[in-house]
Amino acid sequence: MPELHQLLMFIAAGWLLNLTPGPDVLYIVTNALRSGTRAGIVAGLGITAGCFVHIFAAAVGVGALLATSATAFTVLKWIGAAYLMWMGMRMLLSKPGADGGNTAALAAAQAAPAPHTPLRKVFLGGFWTNVLNPKVAIFFLAFVPQFIAPGTDNKALAFVLLGVLFNINAIPVNMGWALAASWMARRATAIQRGMHWLDRVAGAMFIGFGLKLAFTDQPAA
Structure with missing residues (x-):
């Protein structure tokens, strides 16, 4: 394991x-x-769970395969890009609720929330969004080894421990994003009234991420 100052870094x-x-x-x-x-x-x-897949896969060499095999990288890259663009198209084509910008309806929805997307579906969506992005595997393969001392006996174990630490540290950040977004949704009337546009904006961005991933070159070995 790295020294304390390296660990803090x-x-x-x-x-x-x-x-x-x-x-x-x-x-x-x-x-x-x-x-x-x-x-x-x-x-x-869900995203955290997806990261664990990349951590353990990279530790056993799948990350190295993606970095050196053009075929493996290309296959996973196109699967990931297709998934992101599929999610984006679903968001773009979703229809707003019939009440649209009705303030009374929004107030009632806050008092008695309407049915939301099942949490299991939300979890799996986050999981697959992360797992099907080969750039995450490449990131772990490039970032984590920098903090493993050259003389470490079991580099795979050190990789897993650092990867798990990285993932655990991401949980409060992800929760912070969720809390901040939820706080804005409860207090900003303009955001509430324009909520049906959120899917359009998010959908366009997901398609953009998918296109960017599709045109990503394989990193040099």
Whole structure:
């Protein structure tokens, strides 16, 4: 394991990286705004579960395979891009509720929330959003080894421990995004009235993330 100052640097870098907006943050915020804090937190937990897949896969060499095999990287890249664009199209084509900007209806919805997306579905959506992004595997493969001492006997175990630490540290950041989004949804009337546009904006961004992923070149080995 790294020395204390390196460990603190690793934690700080992880927090900064998790604060950077991307597909994962967008997914958390979208669900928190639309369905409340619990949905946002569950979305974050789904993303965390997806990260664990990348951590353990990278530790046993799948990450290295993606970095060196053009075929493996391309297959997972296109699956991930297709999934992001599919989610984006669903959001773009979703229809707003019949009450639209009716303030009374919004107030009633706050008092007695309408049925939301099932939490299991929210969790699985976050999980697959993360798992099907090969850039996450490449990130772990490139970032974590920098904090493993060259003389470490069991580098795979050190990789897993650091990856788990990174993932656990991401949980409060993800919860923070969910809480912030939910707070805005409860207090900002303009956001509430324009809620049906959120899916359009988020959908367009997901399609953009998917296109960006589709045109991502395989990192040099």
